[in-house]
Amino acid sequence: MKNLGNLMKQAKEMQTKMAEMQEAMQHHELTGVAGAGMVEVTLNGKGDMKGLKVDPSIIDPEDSEMLEDLIKAAHADARNKVEAYSQEKMKEMTGGLELPPGMNLPF
Numbered sequence: 001m002k003n004l005g006n007l008m009k010q011a012k013e014m015q016t017k018m019a020e021m022q023e024a025m026q027h028h029e030l031t032g033v034a035g036a037g038m039v040e041v042t043l044n045g046k047g048d049m050k051g052l053k054v055d056p057s058i059i060d061p062e063d064s065e066m067l068e069d070l071i072k073a074a075h076a077d078a079r080n081k082v083e084a085y086s087q088e089k090m091k092e093m094t095g096g097l098e099l100p101p102g103m104n105l106p107f
Contacts, residue, residue, distance in 0.1 A: 017093050022046070030085060032078025034070045041074040043082050045089075049075075 025045030032041045038058050042051035058067060 014093075021089055021093055025086065025089070028085065030078055030081040032074045032076065032081060034073035034077060039067075039070040039074040041071065041078045043075075043078045045082055045085055047079065047082055 026048075028045040029042050029050055030045070031051075032043070033039065035055075035058065038055040040051070040053040041049065044050050052071070054067065054071070058070070060066070
């Protein structure tokens, strides 16, 4: 029964650390860029969009598709950075323990 008690204590500690990490991720921002920096999308560590910057020189009413593509590319870049940041933080929290593929905690 002593092992069960230790296991429960460890689970509680992990739960507390996870909550702290999720809170910290809400405040950490990462920026993705496209078009050599002409478009920037900023997401917080939870993936919520916090900012969008578009260089006015690339706004062409005749070619809105290009701007749409650049926004999508900048968003994808930011999302990749968020995922990498999340994995790095999770690795720190689990002491380097690799999670099984498809297990994307805390999301």
